Amino acid sequence: MTNxxxxxxxxxxRLIEKRRNQxxxxxxxLFKKKGFHRTTTREIAKExxxxxxxxxxxxxxxxxxxxxxxxxIYDKVKKRLMSMMHIEDPSIEHLMRVIDSYFRVVDDMQExxxxxxxxxxxxQKHTQEYVLQKERDMVHMLxxxxxxxxxxxxxxxxxxxxxxIFVQGHMWGFRRWALHKPFTLDEYIERQLEYLQxxxxxx
Amino acid sequence: MTNxxxxxxxxxxRLIEKRRNQxxxxxxxLFKKKGFHRTTTREIAKExxxxxxxxxxxxxxxxxxxxxxxxxIYDKVKKRLMSMMHIEDPSIEHLMRVIDSYFRVVDDMQExxxxxxxxxxxxQKHTQEYVLQKERDMVHMLxxxxxxxxxxxxxxxxxxxxxxIFVQGHMWGFRRWALHKPFTLDEYIERQLEYLQxxxxxx
Amino acid sequence: MTNxxxxxxxxxxRLIEKRRNQxxxxxxxLFKKKGFHRTTTREIAKExxxxxxxxxxxxxxxxxxxxxxxxxIYDKVKKRLMSMMHIEDPSIEHLMRVIDSYFRVVDDMQExxxxxxxxxxxxQKHTQEYVLQKERDMVHMLxxxxxxxxxxxxxxxxxxxxxxIFVQGHMWGFRRWALHKPFTLDEYIERQLEYLQxxxxxx
Amino acid sequence: MTNxxxxxxxxxxRLIEKRRNQxxxxxxxLFKKKGFHRTTTREIAKExxxxxxxxxxxxxxxxxxxxxxxxxIYDKVKKRLMSMMHIEDPSIEHLMRVIDSYFRVVDDMQExxxxxxxxxxxxQKHTQEYVLQKERDMVHMLxxxxxxxxxxxxxxxxxxxxxxIFVQGHMWGFRRWALHKPFTLDEYIERQLEYLQxxxxxx
DNA sequence: GATGAATGAGCATTCATTCAT
DNA sequence: GATGAATGAATGCTCATTCAT
Numbered sequence: 001m002t003n004x005x006x007x008x009x010x011x012x013x014r015l016i017e018k019r020r021n022q023x024x025x026x027x028x029x030l031f032k033k034k035g036f037h038r039t040t041t042r043e044i045a046k047e048x049x050x051x052x053x054x055x056x057x058x059x060x061x062x063x064x065x066x067x068x069x070x071x072x073i074y075d076k077v078k079k080r081l082m083s084m085m086h087i088e089d090p091s092i093e094h095l096m097r098v099i100d101s102y103f104r105v106v107d108d109m110q111e112x113x114x115x116x117x118x119x120x121x122x123x124q125k126h127t128q129e130y131v132l133q134k135e136r137d138m139v140h141m142l143x144x145x146x147x148x149x150x151x152x153x154x155x156x157x158x159x160x161x162x163x164x165i166f167v168q169g170h171m172w173g174f175r176r177w178a179l180h181k182p183f184t185l186d187e188y189i190e191r192q193l194e195y196l197q198x199x200x201x202x203x
Numbered sequence: 204m205t206n207x208x209x210x211x212x213x214x215x216x217r218l219i220e221k222r223r224n225q226x227x228x229x230x231x232x233l234f235k236k237k238g239f240h241r242t243t244t245r246e247i248a249k250e251x252x253x254x255x256x257x258x259x260x261x262x263x264x265x266x267x268x269x270x271x272x273x274x275x276i277y278d279k280v281k282k283r284l285m286s287m288m289h290i291e292d293p294s295i296e297h298l299m300r301v302i303d304s305y306f307r308v309v310d311d312m313q314e315x316x317x318x319x320x321x322x323x324x325x326x327q328k329h330t331q332e333y334v335l336q337k338e339r340d341m342v343h344m345l346x347x348x349x350x351x352x353x354x355x356x357x358x359x360x361x362x363x364x365x366x367x368i369f370v371q372g373h374m375w376g377f378r379r380w381a382l383h384k385p386f387t388l389d390e391y392i393e394r395q396l397e398y399l400q401x402x403x404x405x406x
Numbered sequence: 407m408t409n410x411x412x413x414x415x416x417x418x419x420r421l422i423e424k425r426r427n428q429x430x431x432x433x434x435x436l437f438k439k440k441g442f443h444r445t446t447t448r449e450i451a452k453e454x455x456x457x458x459x460x461x462x463x464x465x466x467x468x469x470x471x472x473x474x475x476x477x478x479i480y481d482k483v484k485k486r487l488m489s490m491m492h493i494e495d496p497s498i499e500h501l502m503r504v505i506d507s508y509f510r511v512v513d514d515m516q517e518x519x520x521x522x523x524x525x526x527x528x529x530q531k532h533t534q535e536y537v538l539q540k541e542r543d544m545v546h547m548l549x550x551x552x553x554x555x556x557x558x559x560x561x562x563x564x565x566x567x568x569x570x571i572f573v574q575g576h577m578w579g580f581r582r583w584a585l586h587k588p589f590t591l592d593e594y595i596e597r598q599l600e601y602l603q604x605x606x607x608x609x
Numbered sequence: 610m611t612n613x614x615x616x617x618x619x620x621x622x623r624l625i626e627k628r629r630n631q632x633x634x635x636x637x638x639l640f641k642k643k644g645f646h647r648t649t650t651r652e653i654a655k656e657x658x659x660x661x662x663x664x665x666x667x668x669x670x671x672x673x674x675x676x677x678x679x680x681x682i683y684d685k686v687k688k689r690l691m692s693m694m695h696i697e698d699p700s701i702e703h704l705m706r707v708i709d710s711y712f713r714v715v716d717d718m719q720e721x722x723x724x725x726x727x728x729x730x731x732x733q734k735h736t737q738e739y740v741l742q743k744e745r746d747m748v749h750m751l752x753x754x755x756x757x758x759x760x761x762x763x764x765x766x767x768x769x770x771x772x773x774i775f776v777q778g779h780m781w782g783f784r785r786w787a788l789h790k791p792f793t794l795d796e797y798i799e800r801q802l803e804y805l806q807x808x809x810x811x812x
Numbered sequence: 813g814a815t816g817a818a819t820g821a822g823c824a825t826t827c828a829t830t831c832a833t
Numbered sequence: 834g835a836t837g838a839a840t841g842a843a844t845g846c847t848c849a850t851t852c853a854t
Binding site: 212218253255260 | 816818821
Binding site for chain 4: 822823824825826827
């Protein structure tokens with residue numbers, strides 16, 4: 001399943017894209033405030049700037065909106081992550097720079113990431129799988145970057161580290177009640193990177 | 204707010220405890236399968252072994268059930284964590300043993316922990332705060348254990364490490380789709396502990 | 407149907423009377439505040455000083471409570487009215503004195519009278535009829551007093567006047583929002599009595 | 610608060626009016642039979658000719674229906690009263706003619722008036738006040754008519770008389786069990802008007 | 813006689829979805 | 834393509850009444 005396998009009765013592709021983007025923006029705004037379940041389709045339509053009837057011209061069920069949203073969030077993270085990944089010179093420093101950037105991306109997208117932690121389970125198994133694959137892909141990219149930049153790290157270690165880094169990024173968002181008081185973002189990044197460097201060097 | 208500030212019209216304290224435990228068990232079973240929002244109060248009553256009327260003799264709103272559940276989960280983790288924490292001899296080895304146990308506890312409670320990640324946000328701010336305080340307390344315990352067992356680690360580092368460890372525990376549950384294929388629990392624990400030891404030694 | 411035709415499983419007559427009086431007092435307090443429909447049987451039991459189980463030992467349905475209440479209110483008005491009615495000397499002055507007293511009784515029982523205006527319709531037809539008969543009896547007493555004290559007034563006029571007087575009494579209670587600002591009770595009574603006297607004299 | 614401050618999600622004003630009228634008619638039919646509290650919203654929807662969902666598109670709570678009903682009843686009485694009030698020649702005869710008409714209006718609306726006596730108290734204080742103001746306005750109109758047609762009557766007397774007349778009208782409806790046997794409507798009106806005329810002339 | 817825990821039918825209200833215009 | 838009125842199944846919650854202790 002992909003984004004454009006969602007049923008619609010509209011022919012004009014350009015319009016579909018435009019409407020769905022409106023919908024995603026509107027829905028994200030609302031999901032941030034109230035979560036998926038407490039948000040009604042009417043509210044989504046209104047926030048998106050069109051009528052409930054029109055909403056249902058572009059999706060089939062409320063869950064489709066959630067899918068569109070989650071998918072869009074993943075794509076956004078992925079796109080921003082990708083733009084930093086092209087390896088100029090495969091050094092530890094370069095790895096650190098990428099991870100630093102990643103932490104800043106998730107800082108910027110804290111609320112979107114919280115949505116994902118809370119709502120992915122509400123997707124159908126099938127759709128969930130599609131979305132998780134995207135996450136796996138991203139983790140895999142990071143894993144490979146680790147292996148490239150720190151060739152001595154084993155594949156298994158690289159994989160686990162990639163997961164650790166990913167979750168440490170998210171954690172900055174979903175545990176802000178625990179972390180934002182003792183640390184600034186810069187401090188947080190600096191510490192996590194230091195732990196990682198130490199680990200890589202001394203494995 | 205504490206567990207027994209939830210309104211009930213029942214006078215027999217022993218019965219309240221018994222019925223609420225039935226309720227918590229029933230609700231957890233259902234929340235694992237369908238989440239809080241998709242579970243109806245009628246289903247909770249049925250699964251708990253009594254009627255909808257009886258359910259509402261022991262709580263006031265559906266959210267009370269969620270609170271009871273989340274509170275019970277935290278208490279269970281905390282209790283099991285506490286039982287391992289009494290310091291015999293404050294060494295790195297002892298620290299590792301405690302964390303190892305912690306990882307095994309959360310492995311055992313994976314689904315309960317997923318419930319928390321998904322549903323804590325559905326609690327009222329006020330109740331949420333009460334619950335998060337419990338988590339803070341646990342993290343704090345771990346932080347202090349780190350400082351005791353590894354006195355050279357700074358307070359800030361101990362705090363961040365405690366948070367990292369906590370989330371790495373949870374992560375084993377909520378990212379099983381990413382971790383359970385490449386790692387067994389033993390491998391997972393062994394790797395995470397090794398990273399930690401390296402970091403502590405080389406900070 | 408009478409008061410003691412209401413089913414009960416209790417044998418001790420004295421106890422029945424005691425409990426029912428508690429119940430009536432409790433219910434009136436609550437009905438004044440919230441009306442019959444918004445008051446629960448649990449509240450009535452509590453306000454009466456015993457348990458819901460006990461309440462149902464002395465009545466069969468919630469409507470029985472309403473009946474007991476309405477019946478008690480009528481009896482109280484009637485008793486107080488009766489105590490003034492024994493004719494010493496059948497003059498217009500005496501008639502006016504009785505009516506004056508009646509107005510003061512209903513002033514004293516405003517809220518009870520409002521209960522009746524609002525809730526009698528909630529009784530079963532059968533019970534309603536029993537209660538209305540009590541009102542008819544009272545009106546009839548007044549009618550006869552009028553005829554005795556003002557023999558020239560026709561039977562029909564006496565009947566209509568009696569009804570007018572009754573309702574003017576109630577009106578002081580249920581239209582206080584219209585009457586209590588422009589008139590004191592004394593002024594109200596004085597005016598109504600004057601209109602009546604004029605009418606009787608000039609018919 | 611006015612009629613069209615009641616929340617609705619419908620945009621078509623004409624439709625709102627149409628549906629609300631259906632609703633008012635349906636509700637009055639049911640309230641006459643069973644009163645407000647014993648009538649369910651589903652019954653109201655059905656009697657009005659649409660589904661429960663549609664009902665709630667035009668109101669927010671069940672109490673809104675009661676308000677709509679009470680408001681409509683007042684408006685109807687007021688409209689019919691107003692249509693008779695334009696003073697051609699300010700004489701006692703004219704006053705009597707207006708009051709005669711008023712009695713015939715309330716005869717026609719007996720059951721609606723009973724609804725008001727029973728249910729106004731169920732409105733929120735705020736809404737209740739709005740409705741009572743309408744009644745005050747009507748009484749005030751009558752009071753002024755009395756003063757115009759019988760200039761010797763004092764303001765206070767005119768006010769009390771206006772209230773008496775109003776309640777005598779209602780009384781014909783809510784005490785039919787006491788009045789409809791001894792009197793026809795014509796007799797009732799004739800007698801009440803005579804008492805009034807006598808009083809005015811001899812004050 | 814008194815108690816209060818248990819019951820479940822019943823109610824107000826919501827909201828995803830459809831479809832005529 | 835867009836609109837928004839209509840629908841009714843579903844849901845949280847209440848409360849009169851019963852009955853075992």
